[in-house]
Amino acid sequence: MKLSATGKVILGMLAAKPRSGYEIKQLVDSSARFFWAASYGQIYPELKKLEEAGLIAGDDSSRGGRQRTVFRLTSGGKRAAREWISRPPEVLETRDEGLLKLFFAGSIDARRAAEVARERGATSRAKAAELRLIAEQVEAAGRPEGPAAEPDAGSLTVLRYGIEINEWAADWFERAAEDLEREATGAVSAAGGR
Secondary structure: OOOOHHHHHHHHHHHHOOEEHHHHHHHHHHOHHHOOOOOHHHHHHHHHHHHHOOOEEEEEOOEOOEOOEEEEEOHHHHHHHHHHHHOOOOOOOOOOHHHHHHHHHHHHOHHHHHHHHHHHHHHHHHHHHHHHHHHHHHHHHOOOOOOOOOOOHHHHHHHHHHHHHHHHHHHHHHHHHHHHHHHHOOOOOOOOOO
């Protein structure tokens, strides 16, 4: 079975420990969503496909009237996760509406280009602050809030990457806004710039 993007997320989440679909979604929302999102509408159908393929198995953990299935990796699922992690990444994709707006600003409303860059920079600065707060919580508590397992070195490395890349992006967008303002006032020639 070729793993879908959501399948890869699920196998990774289940590699740490068995979880319900709800717990997987909560963990995605508190960790991986900063670089790889997955919705309930993606997770639950994918859980069914992975179970049908024999890569995961679900155990009934219902409580009272609330139905709950906890999924775990099978030996085939562990093998699939190891095979996936051993290959180079297949996807390097950035979906960034701020960059998209900046890309089209010259065609749609060039006067707003610097403002678009500043707005996008502010978004990165806020994201860096949010990630720093998570890092502080992890350091103070030894584990993040919610259904997450204790963070491992890989998770903490990705968290530092998120902080640093967002700080860099905030600075870059601020410089871009300044350049765009200078260009708009004629201080930078059409061929010039940084």
